[in-house]
Amino acid sequence: MPDTAPASSTRNRLIVTAMKLFWEKGYGSTSVADLLQAAGANSGSLYHFFPGKQDLLLAVLEAYRRGIDGMLLAPAWKGFDDPIARVFALLARYREGIVQTECVYACPIGSLALEIHEPDPPVRRALAANFKAWTDAVEVCLVAAGLRLPRSLDRRELARFVLTTMEGGVMQARTHRDVTYFDSSVRQLRIYFDHLEREAAQKPSSAKPPRKRPTSREAK
Secondary structure: OOOOOOOOOHHHHHHHHHHHHHHHHOOOOOOHHHHHHHHOOOHHHHHHHOOOHHHHHHHHHHHHHHOHHHHHHHHHHOOOOOHHHHHHHHHHHHHHHHHHOOOOOOOHHHHHHHHOOOOOHHHHHHHHHHHHHHHHHHHHHHHHOHHHOOOOOOHHHHHHHHHHHHHHHHHHHHHHOOOHHHHHHHHHHHHHHHHHHHHHHHOOOOOOOOOOOOOHHHHO
16 A cells, blocks of 8 residues: 555544555445544544545545655656656556555555446546546656657557556456466557557658647646
8 A cells, every 4th residue: 555645633544544444445345433443533533524434435536646646656757767668667566566465456546446336426536537647647658758659649548548458457467366467468568569669660750749638727
């Protein structure tokens, strides 16, 4: 489980505890009593900050989204400047989690998305925001690769494909208790990237490298 901001307050402590328990046991299997006991808090404190269990789930998802840089990207990308190498360093970070947990690791966001089959709209939006933040980070790398990748390549779609490879590889490694299922998925992705780089090299272009599509906020 990645480190989060210090749980200096009861609210933060409840969020950090929920992150851990939802990841280890699942959202549905984690009771309010489990949360209170693990956090060393009373029910009054919980309901003061979070009217219901779903409100705590939303806070957990927001903590993951806001913490993607510090909890995931910065550690994975330390020492890597090449944008394509960063994509595979990020995947290697997940592989470390698989190996260290003897293949019981599961992506916390992916697990929640699979477990909560029909989430309320706020939960669905929060899950989608986490996947979007992950995809945005990979897309930035792909844009930074410039003309090393074909200009016609839809970098957003490729970033989504990288996410799909990661989630599928993690799920299969966990199911089979075998990291080679993750490795084979990443290996095929690496072959595809090599193909894209060869294709780009065979079609030199004097055009400027593609730019990242502006976000809705930037467009304003």
